[in-house]
Structures are given as structure tokens and as C-alpha cells.
Amino acid sequence: MPPNASVPRSIPSVDRLLAVCSPEIERFGRSMVTELIRGLLAEVRAGEQPQLVAGDDFDEPAFTAILRTKLDGACAPSQRKVLNLTGTVLHTNLGRAVLPPEAAATVADAMTAATNLEYDLAKGSRGERDDHVAAWLTRLTGAEAATVVNNNAAAVLIVLATLAPRKEVIVSRGELVEIGGAFRIPDIMSRAGCRLVEVGTTNRTHPRDYADAIGPRTAAIMKVHTSNYAIQGFTAHVAEDKLADLAHARDLPFLVDLGSGTLVDLERWGLPHEPTARETLGHGADLVTFSGDKLLGGPQAGLIAGRRELVARINRNPLKRALRVDKMRLAALEAILKLYADPDRLCARLPTLAWLTRSRAEIERVADAVTPALRAALDGHAEVRQVECRSQIGSGSLPVDLLASVGVALRPLEGKRKSGRQVERLAAAFRKLPLPVIGRIQDGTLVFDLRTLDDPRLLTRQLAALDLGAGAGAGRMQAQSSATAIAS
Numbered sequence: 414m415p416p417n418a419s420v421p422r423s424i425p426s427v428d429r430l431l432a433v434c435s436p437e438i439e440r441f442g443r444s445m446v447t448e449l450i451r452g453l454l455a456e457v458r459a460g461e462q463p464q465l466v467a468g469d470d471f472d473e474p475a476f477t478a479i480l481r482t483k484l485d486g487a488c489a490p491s492q493r494k495v496l497n498l499t500g501t502v503l504h505t506n507l508g509r510a511v512l513p514p515e516a517a518a519t520v521a522d523a524m525t526a527a528t529n530l531e532y533d534l535a536k537g538s539r540g541e542r543d544d545h546v547a548a549w550l551t552r553l554t555g556a557e558a559a560t561v562v563n564n565n566a567a568a569v570l571i572v573l574a575t576l577a578p579r580k581e582v583i584v585s586r587g588e589l590v591e592i593g594g595a596f597r598i599p600d601i602m603s604r605a606g607c608r609l610v611e612v613g614t615t616n617r618t619h620p621r622d623y624a625d626a627i628g629p630r631t632a633a634i635m636k637v638h639t640s641n642y643a644i645q646g647f648t649a650h651v652a653e654d655k656l657a658d659l660a661h662a663r664d665l666p667f668l669v670d671l672g673s674g675t676l677v678d679l680e681r682w683g684l685p686h687e688p689t690a691r692e693t694l695g696h697g698a699d700l701v702t703f704s705g706d707k708l709l710g711g712p713q714a715g716l717i718a719g720r721r722e723l724v725a726r727i728n729r730n731p732l733k734r735a736l737r738v739d740k741m742r743l744a745a746l747e748a749i750l751k752l753y754a755d756p757d758r759l760c761a762r763l764p765t766l767a768w769l770t771r772s773r774a775e776i777e778r779v780a781d782a783v784t785p786a787l788r789a790a791l792d793g794h795a796e797v798r799q800v801e802c803r804s805q806i807g808s809g810s811l812p813v814d815l816l817a818s819v820g821v822a823l824r825p826l827e828g829k830r831k832s833g834r835q836v837e838r839l840a841a842a843f844r845k846l847p848l849p850v851i852g853r854i855q856d857g858t859l860v861f862d863l864r865t866l867d868d869p870r871l872l873t874r875q876l877a878a879l880d881l882g883a884g885a886g887a888g889r890m891q892a893q894s895s896a897t898a899i900a901s
């Protein structure tokens with residue numbers, strides 16, 4: 414290729430630049446450095462980095478400085494820790510439940526060594542991976558048997574695909590929930606190869622609606638937790654024990670998708686009631702499905718508990734292999750389930766529960782600790798006020814129950830007309846911090862709900878790095894109102 418006439422002869426070769434980049438090669442590897450040098454040289458030749466060439470002079474130190482920034486950017490971890498101050502404790506977009514360090518240590522152990530994942534150490538023969546958690550699950554739910562899959566969507570899928578292929582499953586019209594777009598009960602039914610038979614109306618479903626719908630092709634009656642909405646007013650639904658009787662009288666299984674579900678009665682800590690797996694099985698459900706990373710506070714997983722014969726059929730389904738969980742998650746789940754054996758100390762040990770039960774007074778102390786530092790850092794830019802706010806549990810648990818909390822509201826000063834943009838710039842500046850801080854935008858203010866801030870210093874010690882001049886893309890996540898922040 415003929416040399417470009419506008420390019421100075423002094424542009425060094427890749428080899429020459431590699432020779433002065435040994436610290437970068439040491440850090441990022443020769444191949445990555447070579448690739449980025451080539452890319453940057455191409456930009457120089459295309460005239461996109463005019464500051465690097467003046468006449469015949471090439472600014473090599475400036476070149477390596479840009480290269481270093483590009484390398485840092487290319488190799489920075491994509492998934493990073495953030496401070497979730499959105500007020501949604503289990504935020505699907507922010508990774509739902511946060512695990513305690515003991516559970517994380519168990520995962521690290523399992524990751525960095527061979528384990529007896531599917532090996533019976535006593536017998537020296539093949540074992541079952543689910544056995545590491547099944548005994549805990551049956552003990553905590555009272556079920557005869559239990560098994561684990563990738564997530565609760567997978568749990569519902571495999572239950573339906575196993576028990577009702579090419580058959581009908583009866584569900585109330587009031588329960589045809591969509592969770593975060595991708596998971597809708599009617600769609601999951603068709604993917605599982607079943608036919609959904611809707612009964613009743615949106616607000617009222619009666620026993621006879623179910624009874625009339627049972628026919629020769631019926632395979633199950635299913636109840637679905639209305640995780641992210643509530644139907645209020647003139648309503649009627651059929652109690653679980655009635656549905657179980659109805660199903661059993663016709664030799665059908667009664668299935669309950671609990672969604673979040675929980676293994677302990679949250680009322681014990683003054684939280685609103687959420688059905689427990691034990692309670693639902695006690696009402697006669699033959700199988701329950703629930704998530705590992707919602708109220709349970711563990712890793713992503715779908716838990717299936719209930720009658721031994723049904724669980725055995727699920728485990729024999731070839732789909733099980735496609736939906737099974739790996740050793741890391743089993744290690745995490747085992748560690749979390751073990752904590753439930755001691756409910757008295759659960760709240761102190763499980764971050765999800767610790768946050769949900771945190772007292773207003775304690776959250777206020779955090780607010781008091783961060784407010785002066787925020788005022789100082791935002792002096793001349795935003796007004797900082799402590800506000801009463803309401804946290805939500807999130808991830809489809811108790812959608813209408815909000816927990817009284819305390820937050821700080823940051824309102825940009827001046828320029829009322831453009832306050833929408835200003836608050837987005839403010840939100841963007843907080844997202845650019847070393848530990849990005851995610852709040853929510855509400856009425857032109859950026860609100861940080863402090864329920865989930867354990868140590869005020871996580872916020873205050875990085876305020877010196879806050880760049881308020883930073884240009885800002887519109888904050889997508891913050892732009893959601895607190896009500897729409899619930900995602901699956």
C-alpha cells in the first residue's frame with residue numbers, strides 16, 4: 414500500500430512502540446498491547462489524533478499515555494460492584510440478593526479445587542449433585558423431596574414440561590402474571606408444551622370455575638403468586654387448600670409457583686406476610702417452585718420441593734441436564750440454606766434480611782453520617798436534604814408493601830428549566846465514581862435510599878472523586894420511578 418502523503422515519515426513502527434511499552438506488556442500482555450497499538454496508529458494515520466503529530470514530530474509519550482488509557486478501558490472488569498441506593502433491596506438489574514461473605518468463601522473454595530460434586534465420598538461411587546442441598550430443602554420446607562435448577566423460570570418450565578406435556582393446565586385469569594417482560598405465564602406454558610386453560614375473571618375466580626374446567630386432558634391445577642401486582646376491590650380467589658382438594662379429588666397434582674417464596678415467616682421480624690414453602694405444601698400443594706435469589710437471599714436458582722414421585726420424574730426429564738446448576742451455585746446455596754437452620758441469627762447473617770428489617774432509626778443514623786459530607790461535596794451544585802422515603806423489597810415480593818426508610822435528596826441548584834438534564838448529570842457523576850452509586854430520580858431530585866448502605870464511608874470517602882463537570886448520558890436506571898424499578 415502506498416504511504417499516505419499526509420502522514421509524517423516519523424510515525425514509528427509497531428515494533429518500535431512495543432519496545433517502549435514493556436510496562437504495558439508486563440501488565441496487559443503482548444498480544445493485547447500490539448492490537449491496541451495497531452488500532453491507535455490507524456487512528457493517527459486517519460488523522461483522528463492530530464495532537465500526536467506536529468509536522469514531522471511524533472509525540473511518543475502522549476501516544477503511550479493514550480494507549481494506557483485505552484488498555485485500562487479495554488481490560489477493566491465489565492461487571493463491577495455498585496452501591497445500590499435505589500431503595501429496591503432486591504433489584505434484578507443490580508444482581509438481586511447480596512450473599513454474606515461466608516457463602517462467598519465457600520464458593521471460592523469450590524471454584525478453585527476439584528470437589529465431590531457428583532461423587533459419594535463414603536461409597537466411592539457416583540453421587541447426585543442436588544444431594545448437597547436437597548436434604549436442607551426438605552428439612553426447611555417439610556417436603557418429601559426437592560431439586561434445584563437454574564432459576565425459578567426454569568423450575569416452572571421443567572415442572573410443566575414434565576407433568577403436563579400436550580395437556581391442559583388450569584390457571585386463574587387473575588394470576589397470568591408477566592415478570593420483567595421475558596417471563597409470562599402464558600408463554601412459559603406454551604414453551605413447556607402445555608395448553609393454558611384460563612378460568613374465572615381478572616378480579617374473581619370461584620371453585621366452580623376450576624371444577625367446570627377439569628376435563629380428560631387436564632394435567633394439573635396451578636396457582637401463580639401475583640408477584641408484582643395486586644388486585645384490589647371486588648375480588649375473590651380460591652384458597653390453596655380448596656384447590657388442593659379439588660385437584661386431588663380428580664387425581665390431579667396441585668402446583669404452586671411461589672415466585673419469591675421464603676423459608677421463614679417474615680412476620681417474625683415485623684415484615685408483611687409472604688407465603689412460605691412449608692405453609693403452601695401444608696395446604697396440600699404437590700409441588701412448589703421458588704427463587705433462590707429473591708427473598709431467600711441466596712444465589713440465582715430455582716427450587717422445586719414437594720412429592721417424591723413428582724420430583725423424581727422431574728429429575729429424569731432430559732431438560733434437567735440443560736437446566737442444572739454448577740458447583741459454585743450449589744456451594745452458595747448450601748451455605749445459605751444452612752443459615753436458615755438457625756432463624757434466630759438469620760437476620761444478622763443474611764444481608765437481604767438485615768436490610769429489610771433495618772430500623773428507621775438506624776437508617777437515620779446513616780443519613781446523619783453522610784449528609785454533611787454530601788453537602789460539602791455538592792456545595793454550589795445541589796441542595797442536600799434528608800427525606801422520608803419508602804423502600805421496596807423488589808423482585809416481585811410484596812409489591813404493595815413499602816418499608817419506611819430515610820434517604821438524602823439531592824436537588825441541583827439554579828436553571829429550573831433544565832433541571833431534568835441537571836439531575837441526570839448529577840446521577841451520571843455518581844455513576845462514574847470508583848464504586849458507582851445508583852440512586853433513583855424522583856421529581857427532579859436524585860434520591861439515595863440509605864437502607865442498603867451499611868457503612869457510610871463507602872459513599873463519603875469517594876466524594877472527593879466526584880466530577881460535577883462531567884458530561885452525562887441520561888441515566889437510564891435512575892430515570893425509572895420507584896414504582897417501575899421492580900423488574901422480575
Ligand SMILES: *Cc1c(COP(=O)(O)O)cnc(C)c1O
Nearest residue numbers: 564565566638640672673704809
Ligand atoms: C420471579 C418469578 C419467577 C421467575 O423467577 P426467576 O428466579 O427470576 O427465574 C417466576 N414466577 C414468579 C411468580 C415470580 O415472581
